[in-house]
Amino acid sequence: MPELRQDPVTGCWVVVAKERAKRPYDFIQKENNPVQICPFEYGNESMTPPETLAFRPDSLPPNSPDWIVRVVPNKFSAFTPEDFEETLSDGLYKHRRAYGAHEVVIHGPDHDLNLATYPVAQTTQVLKAYKMRYSYHKNQPYGKYIQIIINHGKKAGASLEHSHSQIFAMPLIPQLPKSQLAGAADHYDKTGRCIYCDMIESEIKDSDRVIERTENFMVFVPYAAKLPFETWILPSQHRPQFEEITDSERDELAEVFRRTLRRFYIGLSNPPFNMYLHTSPPGYERLESYHWHMSIIPKLTIAAGFELGTNMWINVTIPEQAAEFLRDVKTGESG
């Protein structure tokens, strides 16, 4: 059972992922990466735990091929829904079970395509799966916070190369979203405004960092981007909850998201990247102050001793130059 342990100094929680655990000796030899059968392709459905969601023709049974998008529990879960447990204290140290869920959203059946190269309809289905699974986990007893991410490429931490997202649902709000929520609520208390709405207004005025605007979405490099080419996608109007997205907004987001990924794919030659989606946690009461957004960060540099020791980032690319570069990429009309 994976476990949460609390750092007694900072109060931050760490997942000790016993299910994913490697024995110390596993780290000694370099992995040879033997050719493996991909569990995310048609015909290999039994290699994953039974699906929790899939889009396929109604006539076909669950866990059969011919799905469009498929969601399965992670075989090596960082969070598991099995047992709730209160925080236990062990003198100075506190721990609790890593109660929650950890799922994989398989973006499609083709091993060689990804969200930059599939037709946009595929992205739409992925966003639909995000929304459905988000809404499911939100209503579970462990659903205090839900983190949707993509790790694309081995250097960005993907253990399987077949294009996929991951959904983590957990019983507490981790520190980065917590400090964002607090900072945004504080800004609202001072100004009566959502800070993300203020940023959008400021970015429109001073357009150096804007990559793209559509009817309902903005894409820009944030002013204090922590890493080269960090890019945000946000709804232009105040939208605190991703799961409240309408079908037409979702379809527009699919276009914008795919085009943004194509800027990276074409401009930076299919770089490894990470994506994470920040949205108001389930039950959040300060919805006037928070605004959902996606961050996409290509993995081009290595966070090292300075970042580990300080939690402060050194960005070796000037945000305005990164935005100019991404803005100018010719994304093409189709995959």
Added chain:
Amino acid sequence: MPELRQDPVTGCWVVVAKERAKRPYDFIQKENNPVQICPFEYGNESMTPPETLAFRPDSLPPNSPDWIVRVVPNKFSAFTPEDFEETLSDGLYKHRRAYGAHEVVIHGPDHDLNLATYPVAQTTQVLKAYKMRYSYHKNQPYGKYIQIIINHGKKAGASLEHSHSQIFAMPLIPQLPKSQLAGAADHYDKTGRCIYCDMIESEIKDSDRVIERTENFMVFVPYAAKLPFETWILPSQHRPQFEEITDSERDELAEVFRRTLRRFYIGLSNPPFNMYLHTSPPGYERLESYHWHMSIIPKLTIAAGFELGTNMWINVTIPEQAAEFLRDVKTGESG
């Protein structure tokens, strides 16, 4: 001039390192790593900025060969001492110059040795250089916080393979040390005790995570280790300030530090690793509550979308197993 930019939501500062900056196009082509002349070897002293400290026979001039340990400003500084500037506000966004210093401590002249393989006398000289440069920066107007780190190996972020440390001095306390200082002060207010002293006592009692104890130092894997094999070295007695280390403590630390690095070097086949040293910032008034320590973390996994999006870590190694493994490594008596 490098710049600090403040994230308007969280209040965290990011260094936009214009001196280190890469143009967007630099990221497109894979680096071919042409064979380069190493600026850290004897005879190449003019390839670095003029040294700020070196240990060599008195008869020899600065910036000549035959040094034992040499400290130079980083050629691509993240912080520069040139101009102080107040925080400037640009509407929603705040920035200031990255006022400070950024130095490299070259561990020795031999390109093929490192702190696990040099004789221990070399480590002693490196620690002496740490203390001298720390004490220098502490007394500069920018010296609000000083971070000493090692990046060893390309995968751990080292841009030059020749063994070296880096010292960053800056005009503000970054968020991780700030939250550690606050957590430790809070513990002191509640209990009248230093939390690190409490951890040491607890680790001694429950010795699963202890790797080694010497007269004045403890080496253990912390309870909530954020990454596999994370290892701390701490003085066993309450010592808030690294720069107050005595010569005999320093000599003992050199032995302990080198032996710890040998556990990694031998046990995990010279893995890439990061080291950072946390100590009370200059002028800190709650010295009763903080305790300096070194963290050494081999780079065996990749922090990915989950960690970037939440600042929460998933550790795939159980701390007690990591400690047992490192404890059992035969470190040998000499290099």
